Amino acid sequence: MQDPMRVFDRRSVRVHRDRAAALLPDHDFLLREVGERLLDRLDDVRRHFPCALDMGCHRGELGEMLAGRGGIETLVQCDLSEPMVRAASGLRVAADEEALPFADGSFDLVVSAMSLHWVNDLPGTLVQLRRVLRPDGLLLAALLGGETLKELRRALADAEITQEGGLSPRVSPFADVRDVGNLLQRAGFALPVVDADTITVSYGDPLSLLADLRGMGESNAVAQRRKTTLRRATLLDALARYRDAHADAAGRIPATFQVIFAVAWAPDATQPQPLRPGSALARLADALGSEEVPAGDPARP
Secondary structure, three states: OOOOOOOOOHHHHHHHHHHHHOHHOOOOOOHHHHHHHHHHHHHHHOOOEEEEEEOOOOOOHHHHHHHOOOOOEEEEEEEOHHHHHHHOOEEEEEOOOOOOOOOOOEEEEEEEEOOOOHOOOHHHHHHHHHHHHEEEEEEEEEEOOOOOHHHHHHHHHHHHHHHHHOOOOOOOOEEEEHHHHHHHOOOOOEEEEEEEEEEEEEEEEEEEHHHHHHHHOOOOOOOOOOOOOOOHHHHHHHHHHHHHHHHHOOOEEEEEEOOOOOOOOEOOOOOOOOOOOOOOOOOOHHHHOOOOOOOOOOOOO
């Protein structure tokens, strides 16, 4: 019976990242753009975080961008892929995001860019991240959202139905903004803030997009995907549909990446707490200069 928690083949995720380790510097533009947008949120926090973890560090790109930011004195980097970790510098460890090898309360800050969307047990991983954070520690994460690669998804689906009479998962499923917010609360984080940016990348042809996805280690790793190579006729049909539906006047095609950004804190008694219902010291009606109407009374003209 299929494990409902096993959406992704984690071995394939690791193999894809291992293969991409040497190629990543030629394909890391999206990772760096997402990293800068993520760290903009860190710059807004007037706190120092002496000990930090970069979870899903790739080759250390985010670590490079963290230099001199957030008051970080010690940065530990970890990634599922050993070749990726070897290409980074500083303190680093090859580790599975689903089984973090760190003690409780080890870090003041956890950052993660472009990694959590490959985790099977996202709720469990968020619980682990809260566990390794010290009280009032900060989580900053960026992961791909549900609108990602919507153009490619539609082109592949239509081509496969036409050419093969069926449909298989060719593009990974992604969470949406509401899902991530709810999961942070379920994991016990405080003061969660979740938002999304849309990054649209222009390509000369769809094959260049596929090459970038492979070079970033973002190839399909859905556990229920077909293990056979995509048929040539299906691929050509999908590429033609992509161009026909989305090419601009110059023949270039867009690729949409929706990036979800999550900011949340490990709980601490010093954090702002909601007031007890009925404990307000001033009436809202007075502040608004209006007349209060008790609940259940008909509205007055």
